[in-house]
Amino acid sequence: MAKKSQKPGMSKFTKWIWRLFLGGLISVFLIFMLAALGVFGTLPTFEELENPENNLATEVISIDGETLGKYYRENRTPVKFSELPDNLIEALIATEDERFYEHSGIDFQGTARAAIKLGRDGGASTITQQLAKMLFTKQASGNIAKRLIQKVKEWVIAIRLETQYTKNEIITMYFNKYDFGHNAVGIRSASRIHFGKEPNEMTVEESAMLVGMLKNSSLYNPMRRAEMVTQRRNVVLGQMVRNEFLTEKEKDSLQQLPLELDINLEGHSDGTATYFREYVREFMRKWMKENPKSNGESYNIYRDGLKIYVTLDSRLQQNAEEAMTEHMSNLQRVFFKQQKKNKTAPFYDLEKSQIESTMLSAMKRSDRWRKMKKNGASEKEIKESFFLETPMKIFSWKGDIDTVLTPYDSIRYNKHILQSGLLSTDPTTGHVKAWVGGIDYKHFQYDHVKQGKRQVGSTFKPFVYATAINQLGLSPCDEFPNTPYTIPAGKYHLDEDWTPRNSGDEYGGLRTLKNALANSINVISANLIDQTTPQNVVKMAKNLGVETDIPAVPSVALGTVDLSLYEMVGALNTFANKGMYVKPMMILRIEDKNGTILEEFTPETREVLSESIAYTTINLMEGVTRYGSGVRLRTSGGKYPDKVVTGYPYQFTNAIAGKTGTTQNQSDGWFIGLVPNLSTGVWVGAEDRAVHFVDITRGQGASMALPIWALYMKRNYENEDLNISTEDFEIPEDLTINVDCGRVVKNEEEGGEEEQKPDLNEEIDF
Template identity: 45%
Template sequence: MNNRFADALISFKSLTKKIADSWKNRPWYKSLTRAVLILFLMSIAGMAAFYWSIHLGFFGPIPSQQELRNIQNHVASEVYSADSVLLGKYYLQERTDISFDQLPPHFIQALLATEDVRFYEHSGVDRRSLFRVLFKSILLGDESSGGGSTITQQLAKNIFPRKRNKFLSTPINKLKEIIVARKLEAIYSKEEILTLYLNTVSFGENAFGIKTASERFFSVKPKQLNHQEAAVLVGLLKATNTYNPRLHPNKSIERRNLVINQMARYDYLTRAAADSLKSLPLVLRYKQYNHNQGIATYFREHIRRRLNEWCRENEKPDGTSFNLYTDGLKIYTTINARMQRYAENALQTHMAELQATFNEHWGKTKPWTKNRQILLNARNKSHRYKKLKASGLSENEIDKVFLKPVNMKIFTWAGEEEKEMSPLDSIKHYLQFLQAGFMAMEPRSGNVLAWVGGINHKYFKFDHVNINTKRQVGSTFKPIVYATALENGVEPCDFVRARRVTYKNFEDWSPGNANDNYEGSYSVKGALTHSVNTVSVKVLKRATINKTVALAKAMGIQSDIPKVPSIALGTPNISLYEMVNAFATFANHGVVSHPNFLLKITDKDGNILENFQRDPLGEQVMSTQTADMMVEMMRNVVNKGTAARLRTKYQLQNDIAGKTGTTQSHADGWFMGFTPELVAGVWVGSDDPNIHFRSITYGQGAAMALPIWALFIKQLNKDRQLNHYTKAKFSTPGNTVRTLMDCEDYRDRRSFIDEIFAKILKKRDRPKPKRTKTRRQRRKKRNN
């Protein structure tokens, strides 16, 4: 058989030689040979001309040596808590650069085995790989053969993305990448190229660089990646969506195992180790830092605006302004990450329960049933309505759009749900949600420790802590009124009658008490303890409106306060931020402090660009004695007044002072509370004040807002590293303060009258002094 094949091959060669010899004697053969040679040389010349035309920039500029030496990735800026926890990032592309020594060796091995096994041998272009791709990958369909581009070429593509040309886009872009790759190899070491590549490459989901990817999918730093996790991330580079371990876990495992096989093939792993790794399940610890996820989302958005201002006002060494989204700044804040989590947990726990109570309270009827304008206003404020209106649609046409069901994702306290509902039903769904805000700070340093602006940042962007978010503050304003009165000669044990009064000078205004009791008299201390409206207005009259407004401003309240007697009941619109600032003055013995939420900003290399440390203390705006008396009065509020459920229901035994607040029709519920080391405030209500509980039982500040404060403190009490904030003790008041406050809270009318008569009788029964003779009588006696 073999002999026959050999004979046939010899015969074929002999035949072809005879044909070639016969052609050589023909004239056209020489012409054809010459034409082929000329065509070949022209092709070579054409390819050379094509190459040099690209090199010289005829098809777009090629980066210069200087540009390649100064490669700058767009790096995300990072926000850190005071206890060094990453809170979030600001970015166009989520990326954080790392150095080569932060890369695990087995990740490099997995990368080289899969993407570019001769990386250390070539100078940017691997000719063998080009032929391998042509024959093995394309013709034979062998996926394990890898790609044709070297890591350096891929780096060139990542740094200078491909551009679409009118013709020959692929060869032009490929040749550009080859040219840039060779330049990169001449400038950088192999380690530097690997580092640049792994800081630049996309792992999908807008995650760029190995540090972002390892934190995103496995919640670890790159150095902590194990072999199978490294193989998963290397496998992602083939197709970031197809092999995404979160979206397509089975395909991700297949690709991971192929990478592990490649590592074994090139002796980075033993076959036994590779088989063991391939048998392991895929375990993700997925964590994404975006503007709606993670902790302190409202706070991060709040400081973003301040940081953008800082960037515009500060320049880099090259004279350009800093860019928050690309310059890799590191922002260190005053937020305590654990305290922030406690605050968010307390708020979400209570608000989920309160919302269920609210929905049950209204039942089948809705808050807008008797007032359709509420629903109409909400619709007209929506982005959809404004867009449709701007497009020129009539009201009837807009109504049809709002009634047509569409698929959408909605927020519920049970989790995000996907539903088919009309835009109008969506507005109804969100309109009924109660909102909340929470802020905590150190009274002496002014450092803001926790900031929760709402119930869910993805669906409710409005920040209810922000200084520009103002609501009526209710009875939480009364301590400022009473402090002004004490500063102006009123004493805690001065008794004031509770009877209702009509103020003719203010449109017959006649404030009432929540319990409709107008009998007897309250001490000033007792009136604050039980939040007696009629007495508070009379205390304001003694303090004077002008002096009260002046003290409020001195305590840090910047909002406009109308000069009317109703401010005694808390009618001013003030932000939670300002109220926390004001109450810190009481905890701080009458010295105002200024809230601070930034510590420092550094560049990506750790060089300090600005330090925000400053003296937080302002001036003494009330006497120490007045502040001490106010603390004792507000401790009384907690011990036996409107905030007593902190003791009864929540069993808190800490030293606490505070004040509840409830506004007209229960639209707003407040609680402001503090210990010697921590002041925190809570607001709860609907974004539309017309939507509220119909009963004060549910709608008062003690029921709506106080529970969040209580749940927050209970968590802090259990934290050994943070409970010094809650377990601190108020200093014992001096003898003068104790004497001035030594009285009961309330006297009924009978006891008040009896006390007057007792004083009269005591005066009548007092023994008469022995009358001495007058001078006239003595003179008369002498004359006689």
């Protein structure tokens, strides 16, 4: 008897498999439909899909097209698809979604493979699904059931994204959204931070490295795990061979290359023009209040992706920062050595009680004091905390130092650190070209360009001389006696007689105005302000753009007023600009994220002086650099930086109008130098006026500030593309004032209260 056939049994098993399979499909379909209907939570609306939420960084862009910095919650600056290199797109497709151009948001083949192999060969999330997760899921749930629901919702969103956007748009959104770490959100930030270049400039191996980071940017961090990242990059290169984007030979060659990183962090305290960017932030805060969007909402500098085009030139800015770093690091070395002999270092001229008061004031200005007070601590508890040793980082010119100090000692250490500011503008346009508000924004955030005001010393004297030439019709060749000059008590509301002294009490003979300004002869400045009156000198300074209230007293002739670099450079610009005042200008225009111009800015100008008076004042100031306190700009001897104070091998030969300034006890050193199309002012000093060099040789403006100007201008002249003028100042056609005073004896001793030329051959122990 024949055996019974097994077909019915097989058929039953097959039917069971099919029922299970179809049931699964129906279940998935039902879950999918329920998710689409919002049963498992709301899904993004049509409008949200059209405009997915993005936090776009606002960029500050220099006049030469470089991004100086950004303001952001997420450091994202979007790029267009056309700005993505082919090798980057190919690396992405090969590694993350080989069938990207074939599916409609869900790769069913990949999903089936992942299900059968239980994810051992990787998941099946398409690029579109990953984008959906980044845009709308944010954080994956650790709960399996909840994560499954999230996954289904991502499928729904992925399909909707595919209907709303082209494949190229999805790739662009993906690269613009991914967080690569280290404040690098989006491909543009990632390429700039890791390689110092724009995305379209990246090489194949660089693109492969960034695509490799997509798996887990925290794990595959090239700044911490270079070897692991290199291995991951090589996997991506292998995938590119598999998908026929590279040949085996190309892959083998590229895999041998080391990671070539060029790290350029873009934190708020990193990068270039940090002090200037903080000024722009404050400017924008006011601007946004006064200029709302068309719907009445305020712009958000951290999210709206504005573009702020500024007057700064990134090349001049870099030159300025490098010049300041070079000189200040060397000057600080000299200062530290001098302080070893100071028992009350870094203070001079203060009693013990005054030092304690100064330190207490600094403690009360600290974050530590404010936070402890806010948290309810008593003043006694707060003070005691300043004397407990704490791990910290302190500033040094060789890099931050990890150490253990009491907060009190760290404050006293910081008071040893010399500070500086530099402002450089084009006098013809008012455009600010370089702005260095201090030596290190991370440690010292006080801006010494616009925020800080310090006694200006002899840099104020050009205002006195310009007033005298304008009001009294004087010539640079007119002579005045170099003898003590007294303004009696009662005049100009003086309580007592005022008789200023020359430096070194050197008197006798006659001096031309040109010689007197070049050598800062105080007695002649006193004579001039008495003839013109302090009120008229103050009026001249105000007309030239000085905004600070200036007391109309005779001593202002010697620069006893506190002014900012911003005011001083802006005012002296007028002489270089033929008597036309142009207010310093920093912002050119503001655009929204779509490139629509929100506002354009124009310079504020007014005529203050005739061309003849302006040129005559410039001619006077040229004497400073030809045979006065600034003559060291033209010397060829000396050795810098070994001889920071006496070494001046700058050898400038072009026309330079300038003025040095040094205040009482060498607390402040200034130099402001002008060429026809660039005016630059430099200030150097310490946070406290009681912190200073003890001697005039090291502590005068010509030693502290002038070298920064010289190093900066040397760098500028080396780059011919900057077109910094080496020409003479233009002589007015109708000039009737005699400016040719014949030969002036050089190397005369300084007669000013504050300045003195050191012997360039003098040996100074540093």
